[in-house]
Amino acid sequence: MEITFESVSKRYKNKYALKNFTAILSEGVYGLLGENGAGKTTLINTFVGLLRGDSGTIRVDGQDVRTLGKAFLSQIGYMPQYPIFYRDFTVKGFLFYMCALKEISTHEAQTRVSELLATVNLTDAQDKKIGALSGGMRQRVGIVQAMLSDPKILILDEPTAGLDPSERIRFRNLISRFAQGRTILLATHIVSDVECIAREILLLKQGTLLMQGTPAALEQNIEGKVWKVTAGAEEAALLTDMYCVSNMKQEDGQFALRIVEEGGPIKTAQPIQPNLEDVFLYYCRGERHDTSDTI
Numbered sequence: 001m002e003i004t005f006e007s008v009s010k011r012y013k014n015k016y017a018l019k020n021f022t023a024i025l026s027e028g029v030y031g032l033l034g035e036n037g038a039g040k041t042t043l044i045n046t047f048v049g050l051l052r053g054d055s056g057t058i059r060v061d062g063q064d065v066r067t068l069g070k071a072f073l074s075q076i077g078y079m080p081q082y083p084i085f086y087r088d089f090t091v092k093g094f095l096f097y098m099c100a101l102k103e104i105s106t107h108e109a110q111t112r113v114s115e116l117l118a119t120v121n122l123t124d125a126q127d128k129k130i131g132a133l134s135g136g137m138r139q140r141v142g143i144v145q146a147m148l149s150d151p152k153i154l155i156l157d158e159p160t161a162g163l164d165p166s167e168r169i170r171f172r173n174l175i176s177r178f179a180q181g182r183t184i185l186l187a188t189h190i191v192s193d194v195e196c197i198a199r200e201i202l203l204l205k206q207g208t209l210l211m212q213g214t215p216a217a218l219e220q221n222i223e224g225k226v227w228k229v230t231a232g233a234e235e236a237a238l239l240t241d242m243y244c245v246s247n248m249k250q251e252d253g254q255f256a257l258r259i260v261e262e263g264g265p266i267k268t269a270q271p272i273q274p275n276l277e278d279v280f281l282y283y284c285r286g287e288r289h290d291t292s293d294t295i
């Protein structure tokens with residue numbers, strides 16, 4: 001399956017939320033990264049048909065999605081950024097209800113619901129009311145409902161918000177396994193969610209796609225721009241004010257700083273291997289490579 005976005009744009013009043021977005025996605029996990037307001041949800045909502053783009057075309061295997069109708073929608077699993085649940089439904093009741101809406105047979109629903117609940121570690125909570133679940137548990141119910149119909153395309157908008165570290169790891173592994181033969185678009189600003197599992201990263205800034213590539217290729221782009229500096233408390237505070245510090249930790253009374261900067265911030269700075277978080281900071285912070293556009 002191949003999804004092609006051709007110059008997709010969406011404006012609110014005189015400001016672009018998405019501008020000439022052009023990309024090709026095939027099988028695997030695609031991480032959609034961008035700061036708050038970068039346009040991730042706008043892109044997703046345009047794809048799933050909740051928003052109408054102002055211009056551009058989205059095709060699946062060469063066919064315009066606007067002409068595909070229900071057949072297209074039935075291939076998509078979608079988890080919105082803020083899923084809203086019926087609080088009085090039990091987990092199981094809600095998932096069977098969703099299966100009915102998706103026209104999944106009762107027999108298949110029983111198998112899918114129990115398999116997926118086990119996968120996200122919610123079997124013991126299946127008879128609880130959704131209103132009584134923790135935020136992280138509700139989030140997992142949202143992930144399950146998106147996967148019920150065994151979709152060919154899975155679209156997840158900030159799926160790990162509220163998950164604890166072990167559930168986040170469990171989620172990553174689940175997505176990796178599920179990606180075989182499918183296309184998964186996962187929007188997040190939590191870089192570690194996609195760093196290890198994404199085939200490619202799409203970096204979005206102020207509605208514009210800055211780049212698309214494998215995590216390794218993106219990291220290679222900024223080689224020589226990430227530095228380790230060891231400094232005392234006073235100098236560390238100064239460096240933090242002056243530069244983009246992606247990490248700082250105390251080591252034997254000194255501070256070890258990780259700094260993202262074009263050139264070495266001080267003479268003793270040591271170049272180190274960039275990671276995806278550094279890439280995100282390098283391209284997305286402040287006004288660097290500003291693509292902001294109004295009309």
Ligand SMILES: Nc1ncnc2c1ncn2[C@@H]1O[C@H](COP(=O)(O)OP(=O)(O)OP(=O)(O)O)[C@@H](O)[C@H]1O
Binds near residue numbers: 036039189
């Ligand atoms: N209904 C709307 N009316 C006006 N502007 C909007 C509307 N929805 C989104 N926007 C604007 O469009 C831009 C992109 O928003 P969008 O929600 O797509 O970003 P995002 O990357 O998903 O952000 P976040 O990470 O905070 O969820 C932002 O500037 C936002 O303020």
